[in-house]
Each structure stands twice: as structure tokens, then as C-alpha cells.
Amino acid sequence: MHMYGNWRSAAAFRVRIALKLKGIAFEETFIDLDAGDQHEPEFRKINPQGAVPALFDGDGPPLTQSLAILDYLEETRGGVRLLPEEPRARARARSLAQVVACDTHPLYVPRVRTFLMEQYGLPRERMLDFLRNAFETGLKTLETRLGTEPGTGRFCQGDAVSHADLCLVSLWVGTGIFGIDTAPYPHVARIAEACLALPEVAEAHPLRQPGAPGV
Numbered sequence: 001m002h003m004y005g006n007w008r009s010a011a012a013f014r015v016r017i018a019l020k021l022k023g024i025a026f027e028e029t030f031i032d033l034d035a036g037d038q039h040e041p042e043f044r045k046i047n048p049q050g051a052v053p054a055l056f057d058g059d060g061p062p063l064t065q066s067l068a069i070l071d072y073l074e075e076t077r078g079g080v081r082l083l084p085e086e087p088r089a090r091a092r093a094r095s096l097a098q099v100v101a102c103d104t105h106p107l108y109v110p111r112v113r114t115f116l117m118e119q120y121g122l123p124r125e126r127m128l129d130f131l132r133n134a135f136e137t138g139l140k141t142l143e144t145r146l147g148t149e150p151g152t153g154r155f156c157q158g159d160a161v162s163h164a165d166l167c168l169v170s171l172w173v174g175t176g177i178f179g180i181d182t183a184p185y186p187h188v189a190r191i192a193e194a195c196l197a198l199p200e201v202a203e204a205h206p207l208r209q210p211g212a213p214g215v
Contacts, residue, residue: 001024002026002056003025003028004028004043007212008033008051008177011052013204013206014169014170015073020075020201022078032045038051056077070097089151093157094164096164097162099142100167104105131178135180138171139184139185142185143188147187155195168188169201173186194195
């Protein structure tokens with residue numbers, strides 16, 4: 001397998017974790033999002049959306065969108081299961097994953113931040129207020145659900161890692177990059193720390209990838 005990603009991309013991070021947890025060998029080409037490599041014609045041929053990750057598995061076009069890739073890996077590869085078998089538990093894990101991947105992460109990606117500043121003249125500090133609100137809204141939702149719903153265990157859904165945890169930890173790492181106050185979210189913090197203690201998650205961490213500060 002060959003993936004196009006970026007060190008800071010939360011979406012690439014969660015796919016990278018899944019590949020490592022399942023023991024799938026892969027190569028990763030890092031796209032410099034800050035330099036605008038995603039807008040180059042060569043990359044637009046790979047993903048017309050100009051976003052990462054894009055995953056090639058043998059012949060055929062690449063797979064895009066992190067949740068779709070996670071489902072593909074779960075359905076086509078063995079190794080560690082990353083979704084529960086029981087339908088209701090599986091639906092809850094997917095629901096928690098979507099809080100991050102569908103409702104929170106899209107609001108703070110570079111193209112949104114750039115659009116707000118360039119098209120609407122939003123000062124950087126106001127843009128950062130918008131970004132913090134996106135993080136806080138997602139974190140509050142996760143905190144409430146993880147603290148009140150009976151499905152929560154060591155991880156988001158019971159005691160096994162699922163897609164929900166991959167998404168949660170990708171959001172959690174972003175709080176450090178963007179300076180979000182995490183004190184109000186102890187349940188999220190506990191599960192994020194359990195995820196980060198796994199060797200595969202530690203290896204996939206954004207700050208350990210080429211292009212990251214200090215790497």
C-alpha cells in the first residue's frame with residue numbers, strides 16, 4: 001500500500017494508526033500542505049479534492065476520505081478488529097468517530113482557515129476563535145457522551161480500540177498543536193492517553209513524521 005499524507009493531517013494520522021494496528025506494510029509520501037503541494041496538477045490527478053490521505057491498494061484509483069478508508073481496511077484486512085461485531089456497539093463507535101471526522105475536523109482544516117482570512121478578511125485572532133470553538137464543541141460532545149453512556153469502557157466503545165478512538169486521538173493531538181485548553185475534558189483525556197500508550201499510535205503520531213518540527 002502507498003499513502004499520500006502530511007505530518008499534521010488528523011485524517012492521515014487516523015489512517016496511519018489503522019494501518020499500523022492491523023500490521024499492514026505501507027509507504028507514505030508526505031505532501032507539504034503549507035507549501036500548497038495539494039493544489040499542484042500532479043496531486044489533483046490523484047485526489048481532485050486536493051486533500052490527504054489518499055491510499056493506493058494495488059491497481060485502480062486511490063481511496064480517499066479517512067472514514068471510508070478505515071471501513072475499507074476493516075472489510076478487506078484481518079488483524080486487529082477496529083469495529084465491534086454487535087450492531088448497536090458498531091453504530092455507537094461510528095457515531096463517535098463521526099463527531100470528530102464529520103462535524104469537528106472539517107471546520108479547522110487549512111482550506112477553511114485560509115478562506116476565512118483571505119475571502120472575508122478575518123484577522124488571524126478571530127480565525128483562531130472560530131477554530132477554538134470548533135474544537136470545544138466537538139470535545140464537549142465527546143466528553144458528555146463518554147461520561148454518561150454505558151458503552152464507554154477503557155476506550156470509547158468498551159475495552160477494545162475502534163474507529164472512534166482513532167478519531168478521538170487525532171482530535172486530541174490537535175489540541176496540543178493549536179493550544180486548546182483540555183482541562184474540562186477528563187473522559188476524553190483518559191481515553192486519549194490510553195490510545196497514545198499503544199506503540200502503534202505512538203509510531204503514527206504526527207510529531208514523529210517527516211516534516212514535523214524537530215524531525
